[in-house]
Amino acid sequence: MRVVVFSTKPHDRQFLDAANAGRHDLVYLEARLLPETATLAAGAQAACLFVHDHADAAVLATFAGLGVKHLALRCAGFNNVDLAAAARLGITVARVPAYSPHGVAEHAVALFLTLNRRIHRAYNRVRDGNFSLDGLLGFDVHGKTVGVIGTGKIGLCFAQIMRGFGCRVLAFDVTRQPAAEALGVEYTTLERLYAESDLISLHCPLTPQTQHLIGAGALAQMRDGVYIVNTSRGPLIDTGAVIDALKSGRLGALALDVYEEEEGVFYEDLSGDILADDQLARLLSFPNVLVTSHQAFFTREAVTAIAATTLGNLDDFAAGRPCPHALKA
Numbered sequence: 001m002r003v004v005v006f007s008t009k010p011h012d013r014q015f016l017d018a019a020n021a022g023r024h025d026l027v028y029l030e031a032r033l034l035p036e037t038a039t040l041a042a043g044a045q046a047a048c049l050f051v052h053d054h055a056d057a058a059v060l061a062t063f064a065g066l067g068v069k070h071l072a073l074r075c076a077g078f079n080n081v082d083l084a085a086a087a088r089l090g091i092t093v094a095r096v097p098a099y100s101p102h103g104v105a106e107h108a109v110a111l112f113l114t115l116n117r118r119i120h121r122a123y124n125r126v127r128d129g130n131f132s133l134d135g136l137l138g139f140d141v142h143g144k145t146v147g148v149i150g151t152g153k154i155g156l157c158f159a160q161i162m163r164g165f166g167c168r169v170l171a172f173d174v175t176r177q178p179a180a181e182a183l184g185v186e187y188t189t190l191e192r193l194y195a196e197s198d199l200i201s202l203h204c205p206l207t208p209q210t211q212h213l214i215g216a217g218a219l220a221q222m223r224d225g226v227y228i229v230n231t232s233r234g235p236l237i238d239t240g241a242v243i244d245a246l247k248s249g250r251l252g253a254l255a256l257d258v259y260e261e262e263e264g265v266f267y268e269d270l271s272g273d274i275l276a277d278d279q280l281a282r283l284l285s286f287p288n289v290l291v292t293s294h295q296a297f298f299t300r301e302a303v304t305a306i307a308a309t310t311l312g313n314l315d316d317f318a319a320g321r322p323c324p325h326a327l328k329a
């Protein structure tokens with residue numbers, strides 16, 4: 001089967017080729033999937049997409065006209081695919097629902113610890129011959145209250161790590177996980193989580209209900225100096241509102257692995273270019289903001305698992321078998 005792979009980076013080719021072992025004809029494109037690039041799928045029966053590829057109704061109509069009948073998402077999130085349009089057009093969609101939730105949770109913890117202990121500043125400072133401690137004061141994590149929003153696979157791993165640090169963990173989710181409660185995690189309302197947490201970490205999906213969950217209203221309910229970590233999806237946070245809270249000093253620190261307007265910026269080497277996004281430029285100017293380029297998933301274990309599941313999903317489609325990772329509208 002011919003499969004066109006959009007948004008290819010060198011590691012995609014390396015891990016997908018290893019998992020494929022020559023059974024499908026994988027055609028690698030660097031281009032992101034957009035209405036203007038959709039016709040590049042001509043001749044393929046399936047397209048393989050990543051987080052910044054846009055399979056909206058127009059793109060899917062183009063795919064249907066070209067005979068593309070399957071989308072293999074090499075990610076867990078699927079907010080970038082119009083599932084209803086895909087179903088109407090007879091295009092099946094499968095994703096990789098889980099691939100080392102530990103890697104994402106561990107990255108969230110790494111971001112938090114870096115900010116708290118000012119590792120990002122200390123790293124540069126000592127290289128410049130400055131061995132002073134001024135401005136590097138952190139706090140003990142032990143005994144602090146951590147708020148986890150979304151206790152699915154990743155949120156649960158994150159909660160487990162923070163319990164290991166000796167934290168009290170409060171959680172909010174639309175469904176309770178007995179495994180979280182068994183760890184000593186206490187489910188509560190968003191209001192109480194906001195009011196009592198020293199650190200809030202976001203692990204819920206992007207839905208109409210969670211878009212701009214962290215906006216001016218939520219920030220106003222939080223403790224002075226609260227830390228926020230987002231490794232989930234950028235639009236969970238209203239960027240303008242967090243910039244205001246950082247400027248006023250209400251927000252203690254912010255770590256973003258994902259950003260509202262990350263498409264076209266994250267995963268690209270723009271060094272030497274002028275950064276056109278004023279909000280991102282403002283965020284990068286704060287000493288207490290840490291931005292990574294949607295890399296929380298990027299561990300050897302996770303990338304290996306993503307490639308294996310993606311190829312398994314493609315095998316199921318090629319064989320006409322039901323796929324356990326199929327997405328329904």
Ligand code: NAD
Nearest residue numbers: 077150151152153154155173174203204205231232296297
């Ligand atoms: P999951 O489906 O296992 O868990 C999501 C949890 O969020 C579920 O428990 C669900 O009930 C809960 N939830 C749904 N709506 C909610 C709401 N309105 N309020 C609170 N909780 C709600 O997903 P996961 O594998 O743990 O992934 C979490 C998110 O992490 C994904 O949606 C994805 O956006 C993101 N992610 C990011 C990276 C990265 O590299 N940065 C990698 C993988 C996943």
